[in-house]
Structure formats: structure tokens, C-alpha cells
Amino acid sequence: MNEADCDVLVVGLGPGGGAAAGAAAGHGARVIALDKKRRVGEPVQCAEFIPMPLGRYVAGEPVLQQRISGMRSFLPSGAVKDSPFSGLMIDRAAFDQALAERARAAGAELRLQSRLESVDFRERVARVRQGGRRWEVGYRVLVAADGPMSKVAGLLGLPPQRVAHSRQYTVPLRRSLTETMVWLSPDYPGGYAWLFPRGSSANLGLGIDEAFGRNLKPPLDDLHRKLVAAGLVGPEILRRTGGAIPLGGMRGALVTGDVVLAGDAAGLTHPITGAGISAAVLSGEEAGRAAARWMAGECGALLEYEETVRELFGPAIERALRTRESLKWSWGTPAAATDEQQRRGWIAFEEYFAV
Template identity: 55%
Template sequence: MATGHQVDLLVIGCGPAGASAARTAAEAGLSVLLIDRRSKIGDPVQCAEFVPLPMARHVKRTGTLVQTIATMTSFLPSGAQDISDFPGLIIDRGAFDRALAAEAGAAGATIWTDCRFLGWNGKVATLQQGERTVPVSARCLIGADGPHSSVAAALGLKPQPIVQTRQYTVPLRRPHTATDIYLSDRFPGGYGWLFPKATVANLGVGADRGLGPDLKTPLDQLHRDLAASGLVGTDILHRTGGAIPVGGARGMVHGNTVLVGDAAGLTHPITGAGISAAVISGEAAGHAAARWCAGEPKAFVEMEDDMQELFGPTLQRGVQCRSRFQPLWHSTATQDDTVMRHGWIAFEQYFAQAA
């Protein structure tokens, strides 16, 4: 790596948002450097690996489909079950990330792995790869570095509110085509889930650590319950976990610096879904970077307006729902099925509330 490296666009983070931004910008003719702090892109996977049907073209293009999903089963505190149409796709998330990165590389982006972002003054970024500190001059920068974004911190932004997750991969004992959602006070500020993945399943829980600091105990209990039912095996094949931003969208554009995906708070505050928003916002930011570098000063602002129009109402509804539920956790209210229906997207009560 040469000291004084210069590019049009520097992208921090090689997940779906960053790789999509790098690809679209490189296809538009920009010189692009895409970096990731991990030594292997896509590893570890911190995701339940479900994407909605509108992502099908990306899944097909990358060849990362594992199985299809037809319905969602929501389990309420009383034990009642509600089945709703909720078609989607389960993907191999690690392979998906690597395929998107490969597309960015094929489009002309340079990719550095095992590389950390240390700082940015609006003109020069300081990166570290191994023992070497490397300055990189860039006309603009895209931060796609997740919920604990170092780019956002460099801009002086406050940390995002987050929910912590813990997930096991377990054997699946019979074919399953539904995503199962467990709504319970055992998972305050979050929920439990089982997402089938052919012969295995991603079994996890998410919770607000301020309300439920122990994720292992409720996850182990959920695992025991489902193993006793015969749906899953007792073995734990893989463990993972991570953070999900739940504060809604924050400012994406800061001069010549743009945040996308989880770093921009575009993750759904109730479901935690974020892959689709990451790809969409990444592609939009890559196109906007090309326009901005071509002399269109409003390109980034117009991009943010488009993203706000697309995601804003949904994110606002989710944030307000979280706010309404915050004082209810660990009270008798969360034992009431009717109350819990107001807090989950599968039910009409959730959408009947003013956003």
C-alpha cells in the first residue's frame, strides 16, 4: 500500500451496504477503495439470514438462496399462535456478503481487508492495516460500518440505542417453512425467533440489556422447549450474537461524508431487519457519490431525502412503538396477548396506532 493513496471515494465497511455503494460508484467510473476490519469478509455472521421477497434479484444474482419462507407464526404470551402470510428467503449471509464484495471488485473497486478506520478530517482518512498506518486522501467517504460506526463517532455523533442479540445454530428435525416469532416478557425490548435454514435453524433472542441483561438463560430455555417439542435438536452447532440499532434514522449526510445501512440507523426498530435497507441505501449512496464527484453539490442531500421518504415513516412507527412499550416491560401488561399484538408487525393493531 502506497503512502498518500488517493481515491474519489473511500467506503468503510464491506457488508451489504458498503459493498453495494462501492460497486455502484465504481460502475459509474469513480476510483473506489473499500475497506473492512475483518480478515475474511462475511465472517462472523451476526444475522438470522432472512430477507424479504423484493431482495430476490440480489439473492438470485449472488446464488446464495438456502430456502424459501411462506409464513410467519407469532407466538403470544398465552401460547396462542397467529399465522400470517410473510413470504421471504433465507440466505447464506456470509456467502452473500462475499458475493457483493466480489461484484464491487469486478466493477473496479480496490478492497483492503484486515484494515481499520482510525479517523477522517474531511479530506484525509487514517487507516491501519497490520502495523502500518496509511493516510488515504478521498473526495468523499461512505460509512457503512455498522451499529457501532467509527465513522459516526469521528463525526461526533452520539452512539445509537441498541438491542443485543444472541443466536445458536441448531439441527432442524423436520422441514419448516415459517419464521417463528416468540413474543414474551422473557425478551424485554425484543423477541425470540426460529428461522429455518434447510437442515438447521437459527434460534435466537434479542433484548434491551437495560431491561434483560441475561440473554443466555432465556435462549437456553427456548432451545430446551423446542428440542422437547421435537422441532430442533439439542446440539448447538454455532454461536453468534451482535448489536442491532433501534433508534431509527439519524442524519445520513455530513458534508462529503455519508452514513448508510446500520450506521445510519436504517434498521427496523422492532424486527431488526436491515439487509434490504443496507443494500438500497448503499446503492443510492454510491450513485450519489458519482453525481457529487461530477459536480452536483446537492446529490447527497437529494439521496438522503429519497431514503427518508422510503424508510422514514416505517422507522418512525417502530421508534414510537418501542417508546410506548418501554414502561410496560416486566409488568402484567406484557402477559396480555392484546397488548403484545400492538407491539409486533404481524398484527393489524400495530399499524392501527398513529405513527
């Protein structure tokens, strides 16, 4: 006998899970959404930039931190390119919490400090640990929005995703900035460094391909020192974070039986920029809607989810994967110190779109 039963079980309450739970509940499904965290969205593992179209999910304070007018990219020679990539800087914890609250208001039951441990996919029963207690929940559709190291994907027997490792400090900003800054350099093989302003502070971080190890402290400290010397940021480190960013592209299948993958669990993060909030929210909404439609008897709804998500994100992800593939020979070699090579690998340059 299960402790709980639902139509749609959502695993993970990041942006993908919050959006999925809200959409499924809003379309009449009985939803249980669980997360192993004590508080939704905390601790933050994010640089907190979202593109403008996602602004409709940002009602204002406390989510909105500041507006971004464009992006400034620095090449190895010091050459600079300004691009009109506008967007918003958000408080990521508040963003995730707002999505979860919207799901709760739509009727979803949220359970925190609840870690999915195993799933009987045949019987459609998930086993969950909440503190010292274990409970079981029966479901009809399972939406896996459990991030880059998805437990559900592992239980389905899917391989781990290729990732970039990242490390980030939040630092005081010495003068106000309205653009994001990006550094392309041989010091960050298969990745880049960023400074994203959020009012009086900024997120300073970098990511590199997993093939180049996990020790990101020396290059990040080095960049931090340079920016302190330039008077742009202060020496204090207000917050430290980091994490894995999936760069391997979309999973071969996003739907297996009645299990639907969304967000990072589905491999929807952009393999060059590492941006994944937008794809998590949009795929989560699609997954929640599809799950509710499937419950209502539309038997093609889950497969339609897969088609929609592939259409939405496939072309950009495929281009980014081709670019990674064509450039990876140069990572860690002197060729990566040339502007020409870096221009091919970054979205601000027309060379990127020539591949």
C-alpha cells in the same frame, strides 16, 4: 503524501458497503472500500432472513439456503397467528461476499484487514491500520457503512445508537419448516425470539432492549430446551453468534459535509423487527450512486440521497419508534404477559398499525 487516493472511500464491506462500492464504481468513480475483517462477511452475525424484493441480489447457490412462505407468531397465551411474510433464507457470508465481488468487478479496490482509525475531515484523509502497518488514503466523498457501532459516526461526534442485544444459536432442525417462527413474551422485553429455518438447520435467537442487560443466555437456553422437548430442533449448538441491533431510528443527519452514512451506521434498521439487510443494501446503493454523481459535478446529489432515504424508510421507522415509545412502560411488567399488549407491538397484528 497519501499512500492511496480515491474519489469515494467506503468504510465497511457489509451489505451496505458492498452495495455502495459497487454502485459508485459502476457509475465511474475511483473507489477504495475497506473492512477490518480478514474475510468479508465472516463471522456471520445475522439470522439470515431477507424479504422477497431483495431476491434480485440472490443468484442461487451458495447464497440461497431456502424459501420462506410465511411467518408464524406465538403470543404469551400460546395463541398463534400466521402471516404471509414470505422471503428467503440466505448464507449471509456468501451474500456479503457476492456484493463485494460485484463491487470489485465494477472496478472498486477492496482492502481487507484494514481498520479505519481516524479521519481528518478537513483535509479528507483517512488513517487506516492494516496489521502492524499504518497508511493514509485521500478521498473526496466518504461513505460510512461501518455498522451499528460506526467509527465514522463517533469521529463525527455523533452519539452512540440505542441498541437491542441479541444472542443466537444455529441448531439442527428435526423436521422441515417453510415458515419463520417468532415468540412474543414478557421474557424478551423490547424484543422477541425467533427460529428461522435454513434447510436442515435453523437460527434460533432472541433480542432484548439494552435497558434489560446483556445476559441473554438463560432465556435462550430455556427456549432451546423447550423446542428440543417438542421435537422441533436438536440439542446440539452448531454455531453461536449475536450482536448489537440499532433500534433508535434514523440519525438526525445522514450527510455531514462530504460524509454519507448508510445502513446500520445511519440507523436504518427497523426498530421493531431488527431487520436491516434490505435497508443497508438499498441505502448503500443510493449512497454510492449519489457519491459518484457528486463527483461528476452534481452538487445536490448528496442531499438528494438524504431525502430519498428518508422517504424510503422514514414512515416505517417512525411507526416502529412510536410503537416502542408507547409500549416501553410495560416491558418487564405483568402487562407484557398479555396477548393484547404483545399484539400492539408486533407487525403481524393489525393493532400494530393502529398507532
